[in-house]
Structure formats: C-alpha cells, structure tokens
Amino acid sequence: MLPFARVSILGLGLIGSSLARAVRLYLPTVRITGYDASPEVRDIARALDLADDVADSAGTAVIDADLVVLCVPVGAMGAVAAEIAGDLPSDAIVSDVGSSKTEIARVLGAALPGATVIPAHPVAGTENSGPQAGFASLFRGRWCILTPPDGADPVAVERVAEFWRRLGAMTENMAPEHHDRVLAVTSHLPHLIAYTIVGTASDLEEVTRSEVIKFSAGGFRDFTRIAASDPTMWRDVFLSNREAVLDMLQRFSEDLSALQRAIRWGKGDELFELFTRTRAIRRSIVEQGQDDAKPDFGRAHD
Numbered sequence: 001m002l003p004f005a006r007v008s009i010l011g012l013g014l015i016g017s018s019l020a021r022a023v024r025l026y027l028p029t030v031r032i033t034g035y036d037a038s039p040e041v042r043d044i045a046r047a048l049d050l051a052d053d054v055a056d057s058a059g060t061a062v063i064d065a066d067l068v069v070l071c072v073p074v075g076a077m078g079a080v081a082a083e084i085a086g087d088l089p090s091d092a093i094v095s096d097v098g099s100s101k102t103e104i105a106r107v108l109g110a111a112l113p114g115a116t117v118i119p120a121h122p123v124a125g126t127e128n129s130g131p132q133a134g135f136a137s138l139f140r141g142r143w144c145i146l147t148p149p150d151g152a153d154p155v156a157v158e159r160v161a162e163f164w165r166r167l168g169a170m171t172e173n174m175a176p177e178h179h180d181r182v183l184a185v186t187s188h189l190p191h192l193i194a195y196t197i198v199g200t201a202s203d204l205e206e207v208t209r210s211e212v213i214k215f216s217a218g219g220f221r222d223f224t225r226i227a228a229s230d231p232t233m234w235r236d237v238f239l240s241n242r243e244a245v246l247d248m249l250q251r252f253s254e255d256l257s258a259l260q261r262a263i264r265w266g267k268g269d270e271l272f273e274l275f276t277r278t279r280a281i282r283r284s285i286v287e288q289g290q291d292d293a294k295p296d297f298g299r300a301h302d
C-alpha cells in the first residue's frame with residue numbers, strides 16, 4: 001500500500017526538488033504540492049513541472065496533505081512550521097530533511113504542538129543548490145536516518161520509512177542526539193575542514209590565486225568541491241549542531257597536533273601506521289558500495 005497519497009514539499013531547492021522528482025518517478029500516483037518562499041524558485045518549479053501544484057503560501061500548500069516534508073535550511077524550519085500550524089490537517093505527518101536533528105526536533109515540537117512529527121535526514125546531497133540542481137536518483141542506495149521522538153507512533157514512523165524506501169533509500173532509526181554526534185564527524189567536520197583548507201590556500205601570500213586554480217588537480221580539488229557547498233545551509237548546520245561539532249573539532253585538533261609532532265620529529269612509523277589504518281577505512285567504504293565512483297551505483301543525473 002502507498003504510504004501517502006498527498007505529499008507537500010516546502011522548500012524546492014536541491015533536496016526539495018530532488019524529492020519532488022523522485023516522488024514523480026517512483027510514486028507516480030502521489031499528488032505533489034510544492035511551496036518555496038522565493039517567488040523566483042516557485043516560477044522555476046512551475047516551469048520544470050516539479051509538482052502538480054505550486055502554492056503561493058505555506059499554509060495553502062499543506063491544506064489537504066497527508067505528509068508534509070520541510071526542505072528548507074535548518075535555521076528556517078521553525079518559521080515554516082509556524083506558518084503551517086493553522087492549516088495542517090490533524091492526521092497529517094510532518095517530516096523534514098535537515099542535516100542536524102536535535103535542534104529541529106525542539107523547534108518543530110514547539111511550533112506544532114500535538115502534531116505527529118517524524119524528523120528524517122537523507123544522507124545524500126551535492127555541493128549545488130536550487131531547484132535546477134535536483135535529480136530523482138539522489139536518494140537511491142543512500143541512507144535516510146529517521147529520528148522519531150520518544151513515544152512516537154510506530155505506524156507513523158514506519159510510513160515515513162516506507163516512503164523513503166520507495167524512493168530507493170535505506171532507512172535506519174536513531175536518537176537525534178546520537179545522529180548529531182555521528183554526522184558531526186562524518187559530514188559536518190569534513191565540511192569545516194574543506195572550508196578551512198580552501199580559505200587557507202586562498203589567503204597564502206606566496207601562492208597566487210591563479211596558481212591555486214591551475215595546480216588543484218588532486219586532493220585540493222576534492223576539497224574545493226565540498227567547500228563550494230551552500231553558505232546558508234552550512235552556517236545553520238554548524239550553529240544548530242554546535243556542541244557535537246565543537247567536541248569533534250577538539251578531538252580533531254588533538255590528533256592534528258600529534259601528526260604535527262610526528263612530522264617535526266621525523267616519526268615516520270607513526271605516520272605510516274595512521275595512513276595504513278585510514279586506507280583500510282576507505283577500502284571498507286568502497287566494499288560496502290557507499291562510494292559514488294562505483295560504476296554500477298546508478299546515480300547518474302537524470
């Protein structure tokens with residue numbers, strides 16, 4: 001059975017438009033209503049035929065929904081939730097796709113008292129933003145982590161999980177606090193490091209900007225992709241997951257200092273031991289099929 005028949009997607013950027021495209025492709029009988037605060041994005045969404053209807057206000061977008069998915073930056077979740085509170089059908093389930101979860105659970109709970117809220121996070125994305133950047137296969141073969149509140153209705157949780165599985169994702173349930181610690185190290189810290197290294201390189205006086213661009217063939221180029229990610233999104237992620245990120249950053253700084261010492265004192269065995277360990281981690285990620293470069297992964301942009 002279809003988990004939902006009428007889905008409203010609020011925020012039609014990379015993730016919202018990918019969700020709309022995926023629903024169209026994998027759940028073609030589901031009616032999609034979209035909304036975005038930006039009139040330009042609404043016009044583009046209409047031109048791209050992303051939804052059956054693109055509403056001009058958040059309230060009208062949810063009026064007959066059975067699932068509402070908030071796809072806006074983490075810092076805008078509370079404001080959108082407040083906008084829909086008066087129009088949300090009492091039996092609708094509200095979910096979201098935000099990259100941090102504890103703070104979102106708090107703001108959604110406060111703005112929508114009595115509503116069924118089942119937050120989720122598809123661990124899939126790119127450095128691009130906006131409605132043109134989305135594609136239907138974004139979630140295929142990717143994890144979607146659900147962070148239901150204590151005492152959540154198991155049927156509602158399973159309906160949201162089934163919705164994501166129908167779009168090709170694999171699902172797992174987690175406590176929001178645990179999610180935020182795991183993602184702090186697997187997603188948030190890597191972005192912080194990429195922003196730092198690209199910023200450091202561009203500030204170096206003895207290396208010109210054109211040299212940075214010209215010789216960025218290998219590792220640095222990979223960092224520049226990550227460092228091109230959306231500034232609003234990532235500002236909100238770091239501010240909303242402050243504690244976990246600062247904790248992981250502290251550990252990272254200590255490990256970096258140890259590496260600095262090993263290089264200074266010529267401790268080649270320490271460097272070799274670490275690099276051997278990290279190579280094994282990369283290999284197990286590739287073996288588990290979690291690597292984009294895997295040829296049969298089927299995530300070609302549609």
Ligand SMILES: NC(=O)c1ccc[n+]([C@@H]2O[C@H](COP(=O)([O-])OP(=O)(O)OC[C@H]3O[C@@H](n4cnc5c(N)ncnc54)[C@H](O)[C@@H]3O)[C@@H](O)[C@H]2O)c1
Binds near residue numbers: 011071122130230
């Ligand atoms: N980009 C990624 O890789 C990625 C991956 C997984 C989850 N996420 C999460 O998905 C969410 C959306 O990110 P994105 O990459 O799609 O960003 P995006 O910038 O591409 O799209 C966000 C959209 O939200 C709209 N918006 C902003 N405030 C709004 C409001 N108050 N009401 C209605 N619309 C509003 C913007 O106009 C924009 O079109 C974020 O919470 C982010 O943390 C992002």
Ligand SMILES: O=C(O)C(=O)C[C@]1(C(=O)O)C=C[C@@H](O)C=C1
Binds near residue numbers: 124126186188226229
């Ligand atoms: O592949 C990328 O470009 C991403 O940054 C995707 C990525 C990640 O860090 O893995 C970014 C943020 C998300 O919340 C989920 C996925």
